[in-house]
Amino acid sequence: MTWMRWRPAMEAALYGPEGFYRRPEGPAGHFRTSVHASPHFARAVARLLTEVDEALGHPPELAFVDVGAGRGELLAGVLAAAPAELAGRLRPYGVEIATRPAGLPSTVLWTAAPPSGVTGLLFANEWLDNVPLDIAEVDEDGVLRYVEVQPASGLERPAEPVEDEDARWAARWWPALRPGERVELGGPRDTAWATAVGTLERGLAVAVDYAHRRADRPAFGSLAGFRDGREVRPVPDGSCDVTAHVALDSAAVPALHSLWTTQREALRALGVSGGRPPLALASSDPVAYLRALGGAGEAAELTDPAGLGGFGWLAQSVRMPVPRSLEGVAGWQTLMP
Incomplete structure (x- = not known):
């Protein structure tokens, strides 16, 4: 029988010719991410994009780079939610090894690696946990x-x-x-993130993932497998997702203005709240009340600290001020080597 170190085994299982991320059903066929849970997530990212645009002084071209774009769900949601004044300047990129999905707007550039020298927002939602290590x-x-x-x-x-x-x-x-x-040896992830951040001429880079810091590393690791909506043994044969949580504090590129926070705090700063609508609305407009109640439930799922709200957010600004919504989030600091 063949024996391999975990990194090449994960590489083949996830990204090889018969790898999990090349399967036609895509990740959404096996598990829910924040993007799949609610359109509130894409709207929050679109709001962050507009604030990045403002902080950059409204450049002639504004990039939105979705790293680990899957089947383009976040791209489509952000483009739908972006304000009209961005339409003529927005340049969206989907970074993914899988084939370009059908139905994406023609303006989306689909590429296997982040584009170099762009100005705007680079967003990596649940990407680093699948960088092999x-x-x-x-x-x-x-x-x-x-x-x-x-x-x-x-x-x-x-x-x-x-x-x-x-x-x-x-x-x-x-x-x-x-x-x-x-120990899940995170050097390759640090390099992958530094490379992605290095493609920005100016802008904000955000990594969102299940994560941990040095003080709370899992003693026996976090390696896991997922298939058909449930956790399974992490067998690297291409039949399941193989993932491990991310040491985001290690990944942070030194000497950049950086934020570590939870998804709960980041999304709340961007206007996503799980608060129930006022009960009086049920009497005056029952349909609107039910719609608002459903939206509040979706927002609550995104910000639940025991679930998606417990994700870590690492945001790093490159030659630009901090976007205004994130200014009030505790955790901004300059990380030095």
């Missing part, structure tokens, strides 16, 4: 070793000690000392 485990002698996996079965075994670069990353960002503790 290696996994390591502490052995009985306290040595951190790579974990190998059989792609067909998901069986694992310890392999050679981690290389110097990964050892340095673990020591700084995910120190593990006790036998059996696991």
